[in-house]
Amino acid sequence: MSSNFKRVSWRHHTNIYEVNLRQYSVEGTFSSFEKELPRLKEMGVKTLWFMPITPISKEKMLGSLGSYYACSDYTDVNPEFGTLEDFKKLVSTSHKLGFKVIIDWVANHTGWDHVWTKDHPEYYEKDDSGGFRAAPGMEDIIELDYNNPDLLEAMIDAMHFWIRECNIDGFRCDLATWVPKEFWMKARTQLDRTKPLFWLGEYDALENPDYMEVFDVAYSWSWMHKTEDFYKKQRDITILTNLLHRYESQVPKDTSAIFFTSNHDENSWNGTEFEKYGEMARALATFSFTWNGIPLLYSGQELPNLKRLKFFDKDPIEWNGDFAMSDFYRKLLDLRENHPALASSDLKVETTILKAPTDNTILAYLRKKGEQQVLVILNLSPYPSKFTLIAHNMKGEYKELFSGSKKNCSPHTQFELPQWGYKVYYK
Numbered sequence: 001m002s003s004n005f006k007r008v009s010w011r012h013h014t015n016i017y018e019v020n021l022r023q024y025s026v027e028g029t030f031s032s033f034e035k036e037l038p039r040l041k042e043m044g045v046k047t048l049w050f051m052p053i054t055p056i057s058k059e060k061m062l063g064s065l066g067s068y069y070a071c072s073d074y075t076d077v078n079p080e081f082g083t084l085e086d087f088k089k090l091v092s093t094s095h096k097l098g099f100k101v102i103i104d105w106v107a108n109h110t111g112w113d114h115v116w117t118k119d120h121p122e123y124y125e126k127d128d129s130g131g132f133r134a135a136p137g138m139e140d141i142i143e144l145d146y147n148n149p150d151l152l153e154a155m156i157d158a159m160h161f162w163i164r165e166c167n168i169d170g171f172r173c174d175l176a177t178w179v180p181k182e183f184w185m186k187a188r189t190q191l192d193r194t195k196p197l198f199w200l201g202e203y204d205a206l207e208n209p210d211y212m213e214v215f216d217v218a219y220s221w222s223w224m225h226k227t228e229d230f231y232k233k234q235r236d237i238t239i240l241t242n243l244l245h246r247y248e249s250q251v252p253k254d255t256s257a258i259f260f261t262s263n264h265d266e267n268s269w270n271g272t273e274f275e276k277y278g279e280m281a282r283a284l285a286t287f288s289f290t291w292n293g294i295p296l297l298y299s300g301q302e303l304p305n306l307k308r309l310k311f312f313d314k315d316p317i318e319w320n321g322d323f324a325m326s327d328f329y330r331k332l333l334d335l336r337e338n339h340p341a342l343a344s345s346d347l348k349v350e351t352t353i354l355k356a357p358t359d360n361t362i363l364a365y366l367r368k369k370g371e372q373q374v375l376v377i378l379n380l381s382p383y384p385s386k387f388t389l390i391a392h393n394m395k396g397e398y399k400e401l402f403s404g405s406k407k408n409c410s411p412h413t414q415f416e417l418p419q420w421g422y423k424v425y426y427k
Contacts, residue, residue: 005188007216007254008170008196010046010100011294012343015333016200017045020264020299021053021081022065023309026316030086037097043302043326044333047100047198049172051264053077053087057111060140063312068104069174070111070140074158084165091166102170102198103162107155108178109141116154117142123151146180156187163194170198176218177203177211184214205257206246212255217294220247220257224266231280235381237360241353248292248351256344259288260296267298268311274304282328283378283422287363289332290376290424292351294344302326331401332424339426341367341374356387362417364389373398375409375425379417386416398425 017040025032040048055078056066065080077084091101110116116123117132125133125143132142144151162168176184184201191197201215206222226243230236247257260266261273261284273281289295299305300317304325309315336342343349349369356362361381367374375398379385394409401424407413409425417423 005192005214006196008198011198011216011256012346013337014046014100014198014294014344015044015289015336016047016049016102016258016294016296018263018296018298019048019050020309021050022068022314023316024299025319028080028314028316030082030090034090034093037094037099039323039326041097041099043330044337045099045297046333046337047102047169048094049102049200050104052104052106052174053081054106055079057113057140059112061111061312062140063310065313066111067140067312069106069109071106072111072114074110074114074155075161088166091168095167100169100198102172102200103168104174105159105171106174107144107183108175109135109138109143111140112142114142120150120154123148123154146183152183152186155183156190159187159191160194163191163197167195169195170200172200172202173215174202176201176215177208181211181214184211188214200258205251205255209250209252212252215255217256217258218251220259220293223247223257223259227280227284228276230380231277235361237363237380240363240380244291244353253347254345257293258296259291259293260298261285261288262298262301263296264298264309264311267305268308271308272304272306273301274306275308279382279420280380283380283420285328286332286376286422286424287378289329289336290342290367290374291365292344292349292367295332295336297329302329328402335374335401335424335426339374340369340372341426343369352391352393354389354391356389359385359387361385362387362389364391366391366394368393371427373427377415377417377423377425379419379421382419384416384418384421386414388412388414396427398427400425 022028052068054071055073055076057070057072077087094101125145127133135141135143199215200217203218204221205218277284302323302325305317352366354364363378365376392411397406397408399406
């Protein structure tokens, strides 16, 4: 599948840090978050994704503060976070520090008292009684009608507002495949004329490959579910490697999947990365930052945050000033940014899954661009392991990322890893 859209080149080495502003601090404001930028820059964060910053509908609101995803006005900011001027300043400061900024865009639905419900009720789907149609299983939101061409133009105008007024760099599009692809095609065609944008769609890259014509990046839900099952139920590495082969062969080559161990939905509803993956969490994070995709970090993972954050109520991350995982992520982010073999969706990078014939819980792969190589070895089991890797292009001296130790490798080198261990060698 080819695309007529020109995709931003910075996507190859970027990473994404998801900002849950409400829970980021006791203040939970744009201004308070701005103070964190130098720390995040030092850690190696490149792209900031802000969960929806628009005002929240009061009618049928859930909890004491409501859902970010029940918008009441597409061209205003949630007063909980500050003012539009505060956000403009945050984006400007972020840009000066070298960050890209994307915002969450909820195009499928709005809250019950969105300004359009009064000014343009024709933009909405109606139920059998002629009232607004509630979204299935989500009583605080109502469905928009994408058969109305005026809605399409109004939605694109609202998206353009944030580019024009705040100079954002792209969108994370909520429930992207619940909205017709034709809308996204039209929106990207028009909005990319203002500036080249980065487009992240919330759907699995394997399940809706046609939407990759529009989006640069999509999710890896299939991988997320399989790895959790792998940890909790059945450990056979071929289950994971077969899925990775699918991502490599079925996701269009100029696009990517994002890989992660946590995000706002998973943390709040299904558990922290430690609840889901236990002692495998670090090895899985190492994978997310070194496989052919774009890595995602969620607010507080650098702490690490050990609690589920409430979704509809105030529940700040309990920062302690330690940032115990920050150095771990910094090393991975630095290598990913600077090593040519870790570029995402670069057609010149080869990714090869390697076999460890004596251990079916070892996930190993070699990423190669010319003579530049990164070798990743993960022991996804509760037992230490000694094993040989079969890798015909592996030759010479490699340096290990976390320990700094050096190792001479050949096509049949023996390796040793502790339980749930991980090593990243590069040359």
